[in-house]
Amino acid sequence: NDPLLGVPIPEVTSEQSSSMASPQSNVQTNHPMTHHNNKWTKDHPLNYIIGPLSRPVSTRLQLHEQALFCYYDAFLTSVEPKTYKEALTQACWIEAMQEELSEFERLEIWELVPRPDKVMVITLKWIYKVKLDKLGGILKNKARLVACGYRQEEGIDFEESFAPVARLEAIRIFLAYAAHRNMVVYQMDVKTAFLNGYLREDVYVSQPDGFVDPNNPNHVYKLKKALYGLKQAPRA
Secondary structure, three states: OOOOOOOOOOOOOHHHHHHOOOHHHHOOOOOOOOOOOOOOOOOOOHHHOOOOOOOOOOOHHHHHHHHHHHHHHHHHHHOOOOOHHHHOOOHHHHHHHHHHHHHHHHHOOEEEEOOOOOOOEEOEEEEEEEEEOOOOOEEEEEEEEEEOHHHOOEOOOEOOOOOOOOOHHHHHHHHHHHHHOOOOOOOOOOOOHHHHOEOOOOOEEOOOOOOOOOOOOOOEEEEOEOOOOOOOOOOO
C-alpha cells in the first residue's frame, strides 16, 4: 500500500556528488575559529591583562602558599620571645631592642666605666611584650631592658624600697574640687617613668646581650637613673 514502493531511486554519479554542497562547505574558511581556553596565554591584548606584565602567573596553589606564609609570619610576630636568641629571628624585635637602647641614650641612663673591684654587678635581661589594641590587633612590639634586682641586699645595695602613691581619698577630693570650679582635668601617662628618677646609690649593671661594646667588652654600666627591676626604682 506504500505509494513510494516500486518507484526507482535515481543513481547519483561521482561528479554530481562532488558538486553538491555539504553543510560544512558553507563555513567560511577565513573566519577564525574560537576555542575555549582556560589557560593564560601571551596572545591576549594588553588592555585585557590586569597587573604588571613582568609578574609571573600565580596558580591557586601558589596563592594558597603565600596566604599561609603571611599568616605564619603574622603569628610569629604576635608570639612573645622567651629568650634573646629567639628574638633575633624576628626583625621587629631587633628594632624594638634598638629603640629601647636609643631611649636610654636620650635620657642618659648610664655611662660605660671599667669594672670596679669588690662590687656586685647586676645582670640585665630582655623582656618582650606584644602590645594589643582594643580590637585585639598588634599595636606595638615592646622590648624592655630590666635589671635582675632580686640579687640586691637591703642595707648593702639599697636603703629604702617603696613607691609613693596618692591616696584614693585625695584623688576624690581633687576631682570634686575641679568639678565645683568647672576646671579642666588632664590625664597623662609618663613613658618609661622609672628612667626619669635619679639614684642615690652607686649601682653597676652588665652590658645587655647582643649590645656589648666590642672595644670594651669587660666594662660595665654605672647607672645614673633608675632602671626597671631595681629595688629602689619605685622610690626614685
